[in-house]
Amino acid sequence: MHSDVTVSPRSNRPSSTSIPEQPDDSYPAVGASIHRLPPGRSRKSLRTTDSPINYFIQTALANPGLISLAAGLVDEESLPCQAVAAACVAVLRDKERGQTALQYGSTQGLPRLRQLVLDLICQADGCNPQQLGCSADDVVITTGSQQLLYLLAEVLLDPGDIVITEAPSYFVFHSVLQSHGVEVVGIPMDAEGMNLEALSESLQRLERHGQLERVKLIYTVDYFQNPTGWTLSEKRRPRLLELVQRFSRRQRILIVEDAAYRELRYDGNDLRSIKSWDQTNSWVVYAGTFSKPCAPGLKTGFALVPPDIREPLLHVKGNHDFGSAHLMQHVVAELITAGAYAHQIQTLRGVYQHKRDLLLAELERAFGEYPNVWWSRPAGGLYVWLTLEGVDTGPQGTFAAAALAEGVLYVPGEFAYVVPQGHRPPHHSCRLSFGLARPEQLRQGVQRLHRAFQRTISR
Ligand SMILES: Cc1ncc(COP(=O)(O)O)c(C=O)c1O
Incomplete structure (x- = not known):
């Protein structure tokens, strides 16, 4: 039978009553400072700083x-308060729609929002879902793209694995990698993004030393990178994918394309995503967010994920939250369909x-x-x-x-x-x-x- 209180074998007292104020010889003689004993923290928690x-x-x-x-943080004056208020009203005004939005959703995310996200990516890449090898089933809605990065680490990484990043790179992701006990190999950058000659040399060196198997993924913030502002150039995009394919020997090395800033372009034309060259949906996890191009308070992100990563990712997300905030997903879908997002x-x-x-x-x-x-x-x-x-x-x-x-x-x-x-x-x-x-x-x-x-x- 399940009970919220456990029973101490010696005294039949609930142990949740903690230490008695008066000495009581029915408790083990453990000294007055028992409450100062360190908790038994996990290794991952000890690695997390x-x-x-x-x-x-x-x-x-x-x-x-x-x-x-x-x-x-983002510009405050331009945060879309009116548009979000209107979207909330639109979602909640209708009783049936409102009740659906206020109910739990699915772990993978609102199907309508997943389809809208896929349409947005296809529109940006000038292609259709078939050309990406994707359908809305390959889209996962997350609690910001930060959650996606964390879930990917949970699914793919063990202590001792190697993740390759640009050097410099997004330091919050470094913290995630550190907590997973992963070794980071940094590849220098220039104004065209990650230096692919240097990447190729690093991969060759790792192979010579029998370490290639440890490389699980390559992380790139390929649009207006945090922290440099540099963008991976058009010609380097397919080459990065080719390199990863060439060095995937016994296991696929994945590319995580963190496109958090893609929509915030002020000069020139948008560049095709690396994902758009991955026409079998096998090599690239494309991560996006509504935080930067709309409002961080929505804390809603999304990812296009290869099918054999999606299932394990959803299992982990199921353990985390079994679905990101359902109301937010309805609000974001409404912002998109009403034209407010654009x-x-x-x-x-x-x-x-x-x-x-x-x-x-x-x-x-x-x-x-x-x-x-x-x-x-x-x-x-x-x-x-x-x-x-x-x-x-x-x-x-x-x-x-x-x-x-x-x-x-x-x-x-x-x-x-x-x-x-x-x-x-x-x-x-x-x-x-x-x-x-x-x-x-x-x-x-x-x-x-x-x-x-x-x-x-x-x-
Ligand atoms: C490169 C990059 N990726 C991901 C994120 C996470 O954003 P969010 O979780 O709000 O979507 C940020 C936030 O600053 C970022 O700079």
Whole structure:
């Protein structure tokens, strides 16, 4: 028979009453500090450490008046409150529809939203679902794309496996990999994304050392990468897939294409996804999100997944939550069908293009004369990667302290690298975000960074 209270064999007292206030010799003599015994934590929990994000939150809270170019948050003024309110009303006004939305949904996600997601991807890639080898059955709705990344790690990775990422890369995913005990191999980047010559050399080296079997996946943020803002070029996309196919010997090496920023393009035409070259739906997991192109508070993401990964992924997701928030999925589907989602993307493109241009112009004004200072010029997304050669931008360095004293916060570039123990990651760059900061703050933020830079180099 199931009972919520367990019974101590010696005393017949429920053990959930914890330690008695008065000595009671019917309890084992374990001493007064039994409550200080360490809990038996799992290995995974012991490997899981505080995210670097908390450093920024703490610092921002401790320093009011600070301009944060560090936060990965989105523009607040343009968040679509009216459109989301209208979508909620549309979903809930009709009793039957509202009751369905407020009921549990399925683990895989709302079929209508899965179809809409597939249509959006096909529209962006200029193809039909057959050409992608996919149907709505291959789409999974997740609680943000972050959940998808975590679930994939659960499904694919054991301690000692290798995951290849761009170097630098999205540091929150690094934390997931660390908690799974995975070794990260970083491949250098340039303005065209991951350097595929370097990737090929790394794969060859791993093969020579009999380590290729450990490589499970290659993770790329291929549109306006977090943190550099760089995009994988058109010609590298099919080549990346070819490389992965060439080096898949006994098991398929998967590509995780994290397209979190794809919709936020301000210059040029969209590029076909790597997924669009994977016409058998075997090699690429395509991860997207409504967080950046619509609103992070919706916390709704999606993935196109090869069928033999989908089933195990759904089993794990079933254990996590047996389905992302059903109401949110209905709201997002309504935003798409009502045209509000497309409208929001257009609005954001205007807003962020303006902010990106402003940030780049301010950087030019402040740092243009220094030959050893350079920065990325992203065609979309939310980030600029600023490199100050010869300056230590790490959190303990003099530049970080000077920036804090001037009242500006950035993400130290070294957070975005994983290096072998005992090595120091590259530490001359800063990730600057133009997502949250208002135009005036961007202007002042760069001026403050410049003053911090002058103070640092004058020492
Ligand atoms: C590259 C990248 N992937 C995934 C995510 C996760 O976003 P969400 O879980 O809100 O969809 C983020 C968030 O900043 C990101 O930058």
